[in-house]
Amino acid sequence: MLDARLYMLQRITALIMAPLALGHIAVMIYAIQGGLSAAEILSRTQGSLFWFAFYGLFVLAVSVHGAIGLRVIIYETFGMRALLLNGLSWIIGAIFLLTGMRAVLAVTLS
Amino acid sequence: MVTEKENLDVFVWRGLAETGRFERYEVPAQDSQTILDVVSWIQQNLDATLAYRFACRVGMCGSCAMMVNGEPRWTCRTHVRKVLRGNQLKIAPLRNLPVIRDLATDMDPFFDKWVAAEGHHHPTRTRDDAIEALDPQSPERRAANAGIECINCAVCYAACDTVANNPDFLGPAALQRAWTVHNDARDGDQPAILEAVSGKGGCHNCHSQGSCAQYCPNDLNPMTAIAGLKRASVKSFFKRER
Numbered sequence: 338m339l340d341a342r343l344y345m346l347q348r349i350t351a352l353i354m355a356p357l358a359l360g361h362i363a364v365m366i367y368a369i370q371g372g373l374s375a376a377e378i379l380s381r382t383q384g385s386l387f388w389f390a391f392y393g394l395f396v397l398a399v400s401v402h403g404a405i406g407l408r409v410i411i412y413e414t415f416g417m418r419a420l421l422l423n424g425l426s427w428i429i430g431a432i433f434l435l436t437g438m439r440a441v442l443a444v445t446l447s
Numbered sequence: 448m449v450t451e452k453e454n455l456d457v458f459v460w461r462g463l464a465e466t467g468r469f470e471r472y473e474v475p476a477q478d479s480q481t482i483l484d485v486v487s488w489i490q491q492n493l494d495a496t497l498a499y500r501f502a503c504r505v506g507m508c509g510s511c512a513m514m515v516n517g518e519p520r521w522t523c524r525t526h527v528r529k530v531l532r533g534n535q536l537k538i539a540p541l542r543n544l545p546v547i548r549d550l551a552t553d554m555d556p557f558f559d560k561w562v563a564a565e566g567h568h569h570p571t572r573t574r575d576d577a578i579e580a581l582d583p584q585s586p587e588r589r590a591a592n593a594g595i596e597c598i599n600c601a602v603c604y605a606a607c608d609t610v611a612n613n614p615d616f617l618g619p620a621a622l623q624r625a626w627t628v629h630n631d632a633r634d635g636d637q638p639a640i641l642e643a644v645s646g647k648g649g650c651h652n653c654h655s656q657g658s659c660a661q662y663c664p665n666d667l668n669p670m671t672a673i674a675g676l677k678r679a680s681v682k683s684f685f686k687r688e689r
């Protein structure tokens with residue numbers, strides 16, 4: 338159940354996620370050099386528009402990407418009707434987005 | 448190895464898809480015996496009502512495919528020796544297609560999807576025009592050539608798990624033909640092909656795990672053809688956006 342539009346959306350969100358994930362890992366490796374503490378992480382992220390945009394975009398891309406991926410698995414496993422499948426996919430995407438954004442806000446709000 | 452005069456233990460699917468069952472037959476083993484030989488022997492010597500399909504017996508017509516010990520095979524070119532398990536053979540109708548009776552499947556869905564994938568020629572010239580010269584070395588022609596030996600046997604279609612789980616999926620053979628036609632310099636409607644393979648049963652559903660290429664008796668690679676279609680559709684997506 339993947340038409341060209343969903344396929345493109347999934348590829349494009351993958352292209353967005355890849356550099357963001359690498360950036361995340363690079364900063365992690367750099368930041369733990371002098372030991373790791375919650376206070377240190379929060380001092381970097383809190384009130385930072387950059388890190389809000391960085392992780393906000395990542396969460397958005399993950400939500401779209403993951404929802405489309407699960408949609409395929411759900412359809413091929415359970416063979417639902419389109420209406421139900423679309424509804425479920427939106428709900429899954431929304432759950433990813435809400436939980437993800439909640440976490441992003443928790444570390445970036447000052 | 449089967450020694451001569453030994454009997455094969457053959458289980459053949461009889462009846463309809465839901466109510467049918469495997470029946471056991473003993474078939475004398477012979478040298479260079481094919482699965483189709485075994486099925487024909489049963490039909491000629493044990494039960495004349497056995498329904499199955501074949502025509503050319505030399506791997507040209509694509510009508511004899513069946514599931515043999517759980518795997519799709521062209522039965523006229525599959526040697527018993529190669530697929531025998533213990534002394535047993537289990538022969539069933541082709542997977543992913545409706546069963547008519549016994550070993551005969553209804554191939555209509557398979558061929559309907561060829562048409563749905565626009566896997567047919569879209570002419571640009573009339574009989575009055577000169578025949579177009581083709582460069583056999585051009586990349587497009589090579590890509591087209593890679594798929595033209597398809598015999599429509601539906602072995603790949605039976606091997607494809609995406610077909611099994613998504614009844615709308617056009618399947619490896621139809622999509623490969625669409626890619627062949629798309630690459631044919633003489634074809635006049637590439638946008639229609641891309642449109643046809645971009646819907647909810649289109650090329651984008653392929654998981655690229657290659658069962659089709661693994662089982663194709665002609666060593667064709669529908670998976671690669673489908674990857675080509677995906678690339679072409681991405682290209683045309685960006686062109687349309689601009």
Ligand code: SF4
Pocket residue numbers: 606607608609610618619652653654655656657658659660669670673
């Ligand atoms: S590679 Fe694609 S077409 Fe081939 S068997 Fe797998 S899903 Fe089917």
Ligand code: SF4
Pocket residue numbers: 596597598599600601602603604619620623662663664665666667669
């Ligand atoms: S691609 Fe191969 S397996 Fe599929 S129908 Fe053609 S010849 Fe048969």
Ligand code: FES
Pocket residue numbers: 501502503504505506507508509510511512521522523524
């Ligand atoms: S009978 Fe024609 S391909 Fe097997």
